[in-house]
Every structure is written in C-alpha cells, then in structure tokens.
Amino acid sequence: KAGVTQTPRYLIKTRGQQVTLSCSPISGHRSVSWYQQTPGQGLQFLFEYFSETQRNKGNFPGRFSGRQFSNSRSEMNVSTLELGDSALYLCASSLGSGHTDTQYFGPGTRLTVL
C-alpha cells in the first residue's frame, strides 16, 4: 500500500503571498490531519478533515484553512504569509474510526517564507 504523499516537498514564498499544500492519504483512509512543526513550538495540530468536513481545529489564525475532497485528498491553504509561517507542514492520514485509530504521516512540505 502506498504511504501518505505530500506535494510539493519544498516551497519558497515571500511575505504576503498565499500557498496551497496537498496531501494524498493512504488508500481507504478517510481522515486527514495537518500539523505544523517549528523548532520553537514543536509539533502543533492545525486541523482534521473527515468525509470532507472539518472535524477539529487547532489554535491557529483564520489565515490557515483547509479542505478535503471526495477522494479524501486534502489541501491546506495559508494566506497572507508571515515569516513565522516558515515550518515543516505534516499531514497524517487514518481510518478516522475513533479511539483505536492510528495516524500515519507523510514526509512533509517544508515552507520557507522570505
């Protein structure tokens, strides 16, 4: 079974621009979660999508948004980029079946904001 894939792997943007990151989950997985990883804050939860609906959201400003398509692929968007948005963005997929669920991570997209 193919793992979680994320595209692109690397991105360089400038302040004020917007960016869209993509995540394709493991086949059969219906839940996609997004995390931001920075040296200072560590791994922080952004949001989770299940069956095209946002099921949970972390503590991030409204500039961070996402969506999920009917094939479970997910995209996240960051508008009006700030220097502090430079991070590794990780997505994780799971069945979404509840407390016995296990999340599997992709390789991440490294975003650099100049």
Next chain:
Amino acid sequence: GEDVEQSLFLSVREGDSSVINCTYTDSSSTYLYWYKQEPGAGLQLLTYIFSNMDMKQDQRLTVLLNKKDKHLSLRIADTQTGDSAIYFCAESPYSGAGSYQLTFGKGTKLSVIP
C-alpha cells in the same frame, strides 16, 4: 490542559540500551504513541501502547506505561547508529465529534556514539 514532556537529549554508545522517558497529562487517551523522525523526514510510527497495558514489546523496542504516574518510556535494546533520530511521545485526547488529535512532546534527540 494537555502537555507532554520529554527530556531533549540522550546520548548512548552503540550496543547499549537507550531509555527515553515521557510524562503526559491526559488520562483519557486510549493509545499512547512513539514516533521517530530522521533528519529531513516526516514522522514514522514506531509503536504504540493501549492504555490498559503495562508493557508492550516489539523486537528491540519495549514500551512501559505507568498509568498512575502518567509516565511512558521507550527502551531500545542494542542501540545502533541508525537509531539516531528524534523520538516523539504523543497522547491522543478526545477532542469531540469523533476526533482524536495527537499532542506531542518536544522530542528527544537520540545520539548514538559508535
């Protein structure tokens, strides 16, 4: 609130055992996880333990759980240079609407000395 704590660094000699410790706060987490991150890579699920277990062994990995003290440890037997990485402990508190987001520690950087 949720908080997962780990020591930041651990250095061991090749062939020795490594023990990485973690304390967590959420007593409702059904599973507790250990993930491994190598430089420039995403998170690899190493192992997990069900909250009603005290111990789980998986080849060179042993997970010990002390639920009373909310203490989790990961022991790696016969540590190899390929085990050098950052190890993250994570709890999975229920967030409502069927969602179980992961809350991570800051990670323990394991350095293996040849």
